[in-house]
Amino acid sequence: MKRPVSIKDIGRIVGVSHSTVSRALRQSPVVNAQTAERICQVAREQGYRASLIGRSLVMRRSMTVGCVVTDIADPFVGGVVDGIEKVANQHGYAVFLASSHADPKRELEVVRSFHERRVDGVIVPSSRVGFQYLRHLSALQIPIVLLNNQHPGAYTRSVNIDNLEAGRRLTVHLLELGHRRVAYIGSRHGNQSDADRLSGYRSVIEEAGLPFINDLVVHTDPTPPGGH
Amino acid sequence: MKRPVSIKDIGRIVGVSHSTVSRALRQSPVVNAQTAERICQVAREQGYRASLIGRSLVMRRSMTVGCVVTDIADPFVGGVVDGIEKVANQHGYAVFLASSHADPKRELEVVRSFHERRVDGVIVPSSRVGFQYLRHLSALQIPIVLLNNQHPGAYTRSVNIDNLEAGRRLTVHLLELGHRRVAYIGSRHGNQSDADRLSGYRSVIEEAGLPFINDLVVHTDPTPPGGH
């Protein structure tokens, strides 16, 4: 790969300093309109693209986020990553993707790699998070956001599904359709999200003046076949 | 995020120039053993991690590869990406993941983003590649590798599945198991990979002295239900 054209190159061509080129390219209103025009013109001709790595150094932000997953091939994770990438991109960020396969050693390497690359933040879209991340990343003071997980810490946030409200809405929907005997099928692992959904369901049932029937509540494998 | 500790910081602490620190950390044999020891010690205490962005600038390589997919949530793609990430990581590379959703405009943005970030190469793990990539990337002389796709070009390579050999081995396996009536179910889209697999199948059947029976060859939807 040949050396990409730099701000200096185009300054040389146009006959101005690289400072001026930089200003022009960043649309600084201070530079003379005609000069700016010439500069942009040449930049275009030369296929100039600012080096984010040069820029990152002075700006002290890399415009990247790191994303660690346990397994990329997991379709749920895939969906989340897809969303992350889309939004990141819309805001000028790129995303580093790494997978840990739940291996603590890998987790450590990933954190290290992200740190060395000076990511502006990391996102962990899996509910099972090694505490590794949290410890290491907060020591580095890198902002971190988790999915469906709450952990205290100055630099860590978590975005969660509102399972209670979801349980309510699902139930309301069915009642509005005219159904009167609505069953609840939940996960037998009995985690918090299940409890929340169930109480959403229950509260709507009761508010509607319907009997809460225990036999209509089943806990089973949290898989599609499990629902049968 | 507070400023990470730099080579200068630790130079200041140890009382040597940052050049010496750099040398010591890179295990240069030229620096005095004891000084080196002190430097590494302090670096460890301070949680020093070299900035790859600083290093990239001088080294002229970013130690990153870009990976563009059409859809991250696609499980096949997920598996490939997982492998890419693993190997990249083993070699000190990080991977930027972007998805184009087969939108030419997005494709262009992705190429631009990768270029600005000065990726050392890009990998496109999907057989359907917008020619966009190829054009743009080869103009930039960024090495690109495709999956199951062959396109000429100085900077582009493609890694392919050897479908013919795969068809042969599958068939040999079944014959070795003692089967004599082996059917072939292929894709009705009749692409190259199907043709290759089929001829692998056929050649083994014939080499075994078995009759090639046309009714044993079916072309259908290339999906699991399609196989029924």
Next chain:
DNA sequence: CTGAAAGCGCTTACAG
């Protein structure tokens, strides 16, 4: 309006 300077964090010849 524009250039020279300094600096972001690193590496590496070049002189001591």
Next chain:
DNA sequence: CTGAAAGCGCTTACAG
């Protein structure tokens, strides 16, 4: 063995 210098590609006060 070590430091000062130059330079990677950029940005942005500071003087003109």
